[in-house]
Amino acid sequence: MKKLFLVTAALAAAVAVLVGVTSPPRRLTLAAPTDGTVPGIIHVHTNRSDGLSGPDEIAAAAARVGLKFIVFTDHGDATRRPDPPQYRSGVLCLDAVEISTSGGHYIAMDMPASPYPLAGEARDVVEDVRRLGGLGIVAHPDSPKSELKWREWTAPFDGVELLNPDTAWRLWLDEARASATRWSARRRLTFALFDYPFRSSEVIASLIQPSQAVMNWESATRRRRVVAIAGVDAHAKIAPRNADPGDSRFALPFPGYEPSFRVLSVHVRTDRPLSGANAPADAATLMRAIRGGHLYTAVDAVATPPSFEFIASNEHGTVHAGDELGVGGPITLRVRSNAPPDFTTVIWKGAAVLSGDHHEPEFSVGTTGEPAVYWVEIRATGRPNPLTWIRSNAIYVRGASDVPTPAPRPASTVREAIYDGQTAQGWRTEHDPTSVVAVEAAPIAGGADLRFRYGLAGGALVGQVAALVHDTAQGIEPHDRLTVSIRAEHAMRISVQLRGGADGGAQPRWQRSIYVDTVLQDHTIFFDTMLPVGPTETVRPDPSRIRGVLFVVDATNTKPGDSGRVWIRRAALEH
Numbered sequence: 001m002k003k004l005f006l007v008t009a010a011l012a013a014a015v016a017v018l019v020g021v022t023s024p025p026r027r028l029t030l031a032a033p034t035d036g037t038v039p040g041i042i043h044v045h046t047n048r049s050d051g052l053s054g055p056d057e058i059a060a061a062a063a064r065v066g067l068k069f070i071v072f073t074d075h076g077d078a079t080r081r082p083d084p085p086q087y088r089s090g091v092l093c094l095d096a097v098e099i100s101t102s103g104g105h106y107i108a109m110d111m112p113a114s115p116y117p118l119a120g121e122a123r124d125v126v127e128d129v130r131r132l133g134g135l136g137i138v139a140h141p142d143s144p145k146s147e148l149k150w151r152e153w154t155a156p157f158d159g160v161e162l163l164n165p166d167t168a169w170r171l172w173l174d175e176a177r178a179s180a181t182r183w184s185a186r187r188r189l190t191f192a193l194f195d196y197p198f199r200s201s202e203v204i205a206s207l208i209q210p211s212q213a214v215m216n217w218e219s220a221t222r223r224r225r226v227v228a229i230a231g232v233d234a235h236a237k238i239a240p241r242n243a244d245p246g247d248s249r250f251a252l253p254f255p256g257y258e259p260s261f262r263v264l265s266v267h268v269r270t271d272r273p274l275s276g277a278n279a280p281a282d283a284a285t286l287m288r289a290i291r292g293g294h295l296y297t298a299v300d301a302v303a304t305p306p307s308f309e310f311i312a313s314n315e316h317g318t319v320h321a322g323d324e325l326g327v328g329g330p331i332t333l334r335v336r337s338n339a340p341p342d343f344t345t346v347i348w349k350g351a352a353v354l355s356g357d358h359h360e361p362e363f364s365v366g367t368t369g370e371p372a373v374y375w376v377e378i379r380a381t382g383r384p385n386p387l388t389w390i391r392s393n394a395i396y397v398r399g400a401s402d403v404p405t406p407a408p409r410p411a412s413t414v415r416e417a418i419y420d421g422q423t424a425q426g427w428r429t430e431h432d433p434t435s436v437v438a439v440e441a442a443p444i445a446g447g448a449d450l451r452f453r454y455g456l457a458g459g460a461l462v463g464q465v466a467a468l469v470h471d472t473a474q475g476i477e478p479h480d481r482l483t484v485s486i487r488a489e490h491a492m493r494i495s496v497q498l499r500g501g502a503d504g505g506a507q508p509r510w511q512r513s514i515y516v517d518t519v520l521q522d523h524t525i526f527f528d529t530m531l532p533v534g535p536t537e538t539v540r541p542d543p544s545r546i547r548g549v550l551f552v553v554d555a556t557n558t559k560p561g562d563s564g565r566v567w568i569r570r571a572a573l574e575h
């Protein structure tokens with residue numbers, strides 16, 4: 001008995017020593033004069049998609065951590081009507097969606113249901129979310145998994161997650177498999193797993209690596225306001241590699257919601273206090289502030305609760321982070337925080353450090369008045385694993401004329417109609433064995449519209465496709481664009497495609513998807529904006545080798561079982 005006790009005591013002592021040696025520092029508890037911001041979290045998965053628990057249980061975990069709001073972001077195509085905002089356990093719960101595009105994942109918040117599935121190219125999903133009035137946020141841009149990493153940095157996204165602990169795990173797992181980093185990464189992960197039961201959130205935070213996406217965000221801020229935010233990407237489980245989203249069979253219940261919620265938080269500066277009772281009104285207040293970039297992110301597993309403010313003034317007045325300030329004379333930037341003295345506050349001017357080594361709780365920096373974007377980072381220095389503790393949104397000093405706009409394309413001078421305005425001659429259809437499609441001329445005053453009717457087979461995805469085809473046996477040189485006036489029975493997306501090659505041989509295709517409204521709209525599709533559909537020899541289509549122009553309806557943006565009509569009034573190749 002005594003022996004057993006001694007062995008147990010020795011083991012416990014050994015574990016304590018090992019945890020003490022290997023684990024990251026315990027979070028610092030700060031005396032916080034509250035800064036009036038509303039703490040919360042975005043990017044949480046429930047059991048509606050690949051999360052472990054339901055909204056009530058998750059909200060209760062958020063309440064225990066002291067959060068005031070959470071944003072659920074279950075995977076979907078945005079056709080599900082979001083649940084109305086609701087208070088659960090005193091936590092304001094918003095319902096958003098995480099959309100899988102071919103260029104990465106995109107979170108759409110504050111948006112009604114989409115009339116058609118949002119999917120396909122990232123640039124199209126970004127455009128659709130914007131048209132539907134949503135706030136679109138690039139999720140986990142740094143993910144090492146190629147289908148999760150964001151690749152469409154030129155699209156006009158509204159915000160970006162500059163911190164996502166799920167990405168941190170994946171980066172370390174990848175390093176543990178790579179030969180150069182295998183042993184150091186495995187040692188790090190082994191310690192992390194060992195220490196996790198004792199200091200869960202600190203362990204998760206200790207694995208966070210510097211975000212590569214910060215510079216992508218910075219470069220986007222030169223053209224428009226872009227919300228910098230953090231997502232926890234909480235699922236309360238880790239799915240094995242290669243598991244389908246939603247497949248929970250082999251998942252580990254780890255890291256839990258509560259430890260994840262203690263890692264980081266988003267602090268929103270609302271223009272009025274939340275009532276705590278009227279969920280729709282509070283949601284509107286919160287979303288107005290998030291859309292305005294009136295927020296900062298903090299890694300609470302390092303030090304909490306945070307208190308932070310970043311303002312700028314010049315002769316036009318004073319603004320907060322997230323705002324624009326007109327150009328007018330010298331600028332004073334002021335930062336106030338409760339950062340511990342060994343942390344380092346850095347003010348950035350675009351991609352360069354303006355003022356880099358501050359340890360005071362409050363300070364001002366004067367700077368010249370030309371157009372620029374300023375933002376603040378407080379780094380948790382003076383500890384083994386320095387990382388960014390607080391990240392502000394940007395202050396944009398500029399006027400409307402200071403934003404570079406791309407030069408418009410030259411107008412076309414030559415136009416070759418591919419629809420004669422009278423008959424369906426030169427047009428035919430293609431479809432898979434399960435779908436139906438027809439084309440005919442539908443008379444209107446003074447001519448006819450080219451009418452295209454389609455019906456995709458319902459049920460499982462079997463490659464449903466219905467296409468309107470115009471053959472171009474001689475190629476389409478020297479044209480560089482296609483123009484079309486088109487409308488549809490209900491709002492939808494149609495993939496305009498160019499197809500090369502001969503019948504029977506390889507038929508490479510390139511596409512540009514267009515939004516087709518119920519009212520007639522003109523579209524111009526430049527061939528050099530088209531992207532390959534599947535494997536092609538060249539990234540861009542070669543007009544001399546194009547054998548067909550196609551208008552394609554498929555299951556990317558049309559639900560199986562859906563049918564409808566599309567009218568084309570004019571279609572032409574131009575240059």
Ligand SMILES: [Zn+2]
Pocket residue numbers: 098105139140148
């Ligand atoms: Zn995702």
Ligand SMILES: [Zn+2]
Pocket residue numbers: 043045073098139233
């Ligand atoms: Zn996610």
